[in-house]
Amino acid sequence: MTWTDLKSSLAAEGYVASDDLAVALQLALSLGRPLLLEGAAGVGKTEIARTLSAVRDTRLIRLQCYEGLDAAQAIYEWNYQRQLLTIRAASEAGETGKAVEDRIFSRDFLLERPLLAAITQEMAPVLLIDEIDRADEEFEAYLLEILSDFQVSIPELGTITAVTRPMVVLTSNGTRDLSDALRRRCLYTYVEYPDRTAELAILKARCPDVEARLAEQIIGFVQRLREEELEKTPGVAEMLDFAAALMGLGIADLTDNPAVLQSTLTTLLKTQSDQAQITREVAGRIAVKAA
Numbered sequence: 001m002t003w004t005d006l007k008s009s010l011a012a013e014g015y016v017a018s019d020d021l022a023v024a025l026q027l028a029l030s031l032g033r034p035l036l037l038e039g040a041a042g043v044g045k046t047e048i049a050r051t052l053s054a055v056r057d058t059r060l061i062r063l064q065c066y067e068g069l070d071a072a073q074a075i076y077e078w079n080y081q082r083q084l085l086t087i088r089a090a091s092e093a094g095e096t097g098k099a100v101e102d103r104i105f106s107r108d109f110l111l112e113r114p115l116l117a118a119i120t121q122e123m124a125p126v127l128l129i130d131e132i133d134r135a136d137e138e139f140e141a142y143l144l145e146i147l148s149d150f151q152v153s154i155p156e157l158g159t160i161t162a163v164t165r166p167m168v169v170l171t172s173n174g175t176r177d178l179s180d181a182l183r184r185r186c187l188y189t190y191v192e193y194p195d196r197t198a199e200l201a202i203l204k205a206r207c208p209d210v211e212a213r214l215a216e217q218i219i220g221f222v223q224r225l226r227e228e229e230l231e232k233t234p235g236v237a238e239m240l241d242f243a244a245a246l247m248g249l250g251i252a253d254l255t256d257n258p259a260v261l262q263s264t265l266t267t268l269l270k271t272q273s274d275q276a277q278i279t280r281e282v283a284g285r286i287a288v289k290a291a
Helices: 003-012 019-031 045-055 080-092 098-104 114-119 137-149 180-184 196-206 212-225 236-248 258-267 272-277 280-290
Strands: 035-038 060-064 076-078 110-112 126-130 151-154 158-161 167-172 187-190
Touching: 003 019, 003 045, 019 035, 019 045, 019 167, 019 187, 035 045, 045 060, 045 126, 045 167, 060 114, 076 080, 080 098, 110 114, 114 126, 114 137, 114 151, 114 158, 137 151, 137 180, 196 212, 196 236, 212 236, 212 280, 236 258, 258 280
Parallel strands: 035 167, 035 187, 060 126, 126 167
Antiparallel strands: 076 110, 151 158
């Protein structure tokens, strides 16, 4: 598949990718390398993985990262309750020793978490490691073996090597610096907010019933709103919520009713400070410029 074919396939699933992003995805697929995507929240990084799994008709396995995430939650852990029940049953049956130990530390008692599940699929999945910058630096060390060799070491079982190599997408909002070791194992792309043309295409793909004039106004309004000094800049998902709200309220022109327009800004502005800053008058001024 060429990068242009991939771009067309993504568009058919409703994701409008830039040329740079489509090339990066195609290279990651052809080289079998993880792809690290950085960019502000809301630019569509997570959606890339979802759409890629749809294009490839394969499973999406997601690991949502957070502070304190450890290997047991991300890779595997033992089913301790089932182990205890098995030990109790074996004891009642007069079984003890290594045979019981071998049984309770077999694959039957292993709970696969996202990273282990991703390398044990018969059909290569898309593995999304979302917001890796939220995880502790120590957790990145756990990832290195998987991202380099696609294998997991379990003391009781040995090394489990990938049945098929997953397509790995990592996302980062840039809240902390990632290690050089992690970056070296990945291809890298910075994802910007879509330009007017691309965002209009996204809107039309996701909301095909939106009127052309209203669609132009929505994109113009959101893109001008991003130029304001906001705490939380609205992303693509917020833009789509804004469009859905306007259509649901039967609004055909952003300049028709400033009060209703102001009420729909709850879809775009997510802090008290931002809502206080974008007053009805400011929203009306932006709407006029976007019309």
